[in-house]
Amino acid sequence: AQKITQTQPGMFVQEKEAVTLDCTYDTSDPSYGLFWYKQPSSGEMIFLIYQGSYDQQNATEGRYSLNFQKARKSANLVISASQLGDSAMYFCAMREGSSGNTGKLIFGQGTTLQVKP
Amino acid sequence: DTEVTQTPKHLVMGMTNKKSLKCEQHMGHRAMYWYKQKAKKPPELMFVYSYEKLSINESVPSRFSPECPNSSLLNLHLHALQPEDSALYLCASSQEVRGLATDTQYFGPGTRLTVL
Secondary structure: OOEEEOOOOEEEEEOOOOEEEOOEEEOOOOOEEEEEEEEOOOOOOEEEEEEEOOOOOOOEEOOEEEEEEOOOOEEEEEEOOOOHHHOEEEEEEEEEOOOOOOOOOEEOOOEEEEEEO | OOOEEEEOOEEEEOOOOEEEEEEEEOOOOOEEEEEEEOOOOOOEEEEEEEOOEEEEEOOOOOOEEEEEEEOOEEEEEEEOOOHHHOEEEEEEEEOOOOOOOOOOOEEOOOEEEEEO
């Protein structure tokens, strides 16, 4: 069954340091996409980064990078040089790509990140 | 411009009221979604529209009625809601729905709904 697991309910990081948010997934579909979203207290879900199951390289977007370890079924988000504005809830999500897929995103439970000055 | 807009930002309604939530996107996306999100929980999918047709209804109570007047607009009509329906309602859009693992959903800012 499709599943996303985020084992860290809450994390703290010092400003300007790097932080890794964990995400493991379970799927039997060889084609899938993994997404990370940021949700500040204002509520908007902001798309951060995407990794496809067939991508050979880890995805990067500015200060965000995705540490994709396919054999371990993990897709951890790394935020470098943390800023106070990075304080938010972070969701890992997965979408399967096989035919008949209905477009559903499977979300993890989220990790709340607090950046300390 | 990856923007999805939602109105209103906040809504307070009584259990006998009828109200509507609106969502609009101008990215040329052909799939639109409604999610419900309780505090500190992940979003829960409610409805999916693909090419203006309802393709998924996640067994949502009939007091929630979606409508897709055109490819850019998505409404959620609310009637006879219960206090437990109080939540953040998020709209999202994506290029297409089926068979594409890269299909990224872009979310709006949400409507915070309180049912008294």
